[in-house]
Amino acid sequence: xxxxxxxxxxxxxxxxxxxxxxxxxxxxxxxxxxxxxxxxxxxxxxxxxxxxxxxxxxxxxxxxxxxxxxxxxxxxxxxxxxxxxxxxxxxxxxxxxxxxxxxxxxxxxxxxxxxxxxxxxxxxxxxxxxxxxxxxxxxxxxxxxxxxxxxxxxxxxxxxxxxxxxxxxxxxxxxxxxxxxxxxxxxxxxxxxxxxxxxxxxxxxxxxxxxxxxxxxxxxxxxxxxxxxxxxxxxxxxxxxxxxxxxxxxxxxxxxxxxxxxxxxxxxxxxxxxxxxxxxxxxxxxxxxxxxxxxxxxxxxxxxxxxxxxxxxxxxxxxxxxxxxxxxxxxxxxxxxxxxxxxxxxxxxxxxxxxxxxxxxxxxxxxxxxxxxxxxxxxxxxxxxxxxxxxxxxxxxxxxxxxxxxxxxxxxxxxxxxxxxxxxxxxxxxxx
Ligand SMILES: NC(=O)c1ccc[n+]([C@@H]2O[C@H](COP(=O)([O-])OP(=O)(O)OC[C@H]3O[C@@H](n4cnc5c(N)ncnc54)[C@H](O)[C@@H]3O)[C@@H](O)[C@H]2O)c1
Ligand SMILES: N[C@H](CO)Cc1c[nH]c[nH+]1
Ligand SMILES: [Zn+2]
Numbered sequence: 001x002x003x004x005x006x007x008x009x010x011x012x013x014x015x016x017x018x019x020x021x022x023x024x025x026x027x028x029x030x031x032x033x034x035x036x037x038x039x040x041x042x043x044x045x046x047x048x049x050x051x052x053x054x055x056x057x058x059x060x061x062x063x064x065x066x067x068x069x070x071x072x073x074x075x076x077x078x079x080x081x082x083x084x085x086x087x088x089x090x091x092x093x094x095x096x097x098x099x100x101x102x103x104x105x106x107x108x109x110x111x112x113x114x115x116x117x118x119x120x121x122x123x124x125x126x127x128x129x130x131x132x133x134x135x136x137x138x139x140x141x142x143x144x145x146x147x148x149x150x151x152x153x154x155x156x157x158x159x160x161x162x163x164x165x166x167x168x169x170x171x172x173x174x175x176x177x178x179x180x181x182x183x184x185x186x187x188x189x190x191x192x193x194x195x196x197x198x199x200x201x202x203x204x205x206x207x208x209x210x211x212x213x214x215x216x217x218x219x220x221x222x223x224x225x226x227x228x229x230x231x232x233x234x235x236x237x238x239x240x241x242x243x244x245x246x247x248x249x250x251x252x253x254x255x256x257x258x259x260x261x262x263x264x265x266x267x268x269x270x271x272x273x274x275x276x277x278x279x280x281x282x283x284x285x286x287x288x289x290x291x292x293x294x295x296x297x298x299x300x301x302x303x304x305x306x307x308x309x310x311x312x313x314x315x316x317x318x319x320x321x322x323x324x325x326x327x328x329x330x331x332x333x334x335x336x337x338x339x340x341x342x343x344x345x346x347x348x349x350x351x352x353x354x355x356x357x358x359x360x361x362x363x364x365x366x367x368x369x370x371x372x373x374x375x376x377x378x379x380x381x382x383x384x385x386x387x388x389x390x391x392x393x394x395x396x397x398x399x400x401x402x403x404x405x406x407x408x409x410x411x412x413x414x415x416x417x418x419x420x421x422x423x424x425x426x427x428x429x430x431x432x
Pocket of ligand 3 (some may be wrong): 234255256259357
């Protein structure tokens with residue numbers, strides 16, 4: 001963990017860079033060869049990659065209805081209840097996001113409309129390398145169902161025994177996923193992009209994953225498949241003042257470090273005292289956590305930084321564009337007004353990021369690696385297209401035609417002009 005005091009601004013570009021950037025071209029090459037292989041050899045290639053990466057020998061990729069039913073009966077009532085309550089909050093929040101149709105008569109007789117229409121075939125990726133993220137099933141499938149997507153498939157890596165975690169299957173059942181396939185990593189993204197004998201191709205792929213999954217999704221876009229956004233290794237930036245409870249801050253800092261070795265946590269504070277105390281609190285907590293060894297990797301590229309004032313902390317945070325921003329600060333509500341780049345923001349001492357990761361209702365599939373500068377996290381809109389419609393009356397085109405004709409002729413597009421002219425009485429006369 002790097003500890004810095006008042007770093008100079010010219011250091012900020014290094015401090016806001018992500019750890020994985022250095023291996024990007026090697027990851028891209030590995031993923032390209034997996035994508036090509038799955039495109040040409042389909043299921044056979046998938047089987048080989050699953051054996052290599054998860055140790056599972058798969059005969060059938062599709063999960064049967066019986067397996068899903070069995071999962072429901074084997075899962076503890078307490079976990080079933082937790083999944084159902086989280087699903088309820090996620091559904092409530094995402095239902096409120098449903099966009100309304102738009103109709104505007106921009107001038108008499110010219111009626112323009114916009115209608116949200118669900119994407120027909122969506123593919124959900126559920127990470128399963130370091131932990132089976134069944135919470136992600138809810139984050140993707142609940143809004144997909146609310147948006148009205150008619151076909152929803154899900155891919156996730158199986159364990160070495162070929163089984164998918166019971167809670168993933170149960171969450172998929174609660175949310176209403178249509179089909180579930182056992183395959184993960186870049187090969188799963190390739191399968192959903194190109195289609196294989198067992199796994200149908202989709203129009204858009206959703207979901208987070210490690211660097212291979214994130215890269216594969218970006219390559220999928222070169223083959224005509226849309227994606228939600230680049231959502232890679234988790235990251236958090238905590239802004240804390242002298243008021244902040246060091247135990248709260250340390251636990252938030254560590255909660256993202258445990259996602260995987262590429263995760264990154266950053267603390268910004270104006271409090272020397274907090275900066276001095278925190279390493280000890282983090283170490284003590286770390287020693288009690290089962291994922292300590294993996295967390296040490298993410299802490300290797302994590303940072304505690306002392307800054308001059310609130311404005312400087314907000315500026316740094318906006319430059320970093322964190323996936324998650326926690327404002328553990330006495331003026332958290334005021335600082336919120338200055339957030340320009342972040343995936344999701346947690347306001348005040350009582351809003352741990354884990355609340356949003358699981359159950360408060362907001363979506364946890366969020367842009368990482370600085371993409372929060374331009375992308376939103378998954379939301380209802382992600383599962384919809386907005387199609388525009390228009391209907392002009394004879395009077396409407398008559399009054400709009402001069403504008404269309406002037407512009408079309410100035411672009412030297414005379415056929416465009418003609419299509420407007422022939423619909424006006426003057427144009428009709430010209431033709432006769
Ligand atoms: N941004 C978000 O919204 C968000 C949400 C949840 C999780 N996450 C992130 O998702 C990630 C999950 O990663 P994970 O690894 O646990 O699961 P994963 O399912 O994303 O990846 C596991 C798969 O990666 C492939 N793989 C592993 N090593 C490989 C290699 N050397 N070459 C090619 N392929 C390889 C294998 O197929 C393996 O089954 C974490 O980084 C976590 O932080 C992000
Ligand atoms: N923090 C992750 C998003 O980066 C989501 C998650 C799932 N389970 C726990 N956390
Ligand atoms: Zn998390």
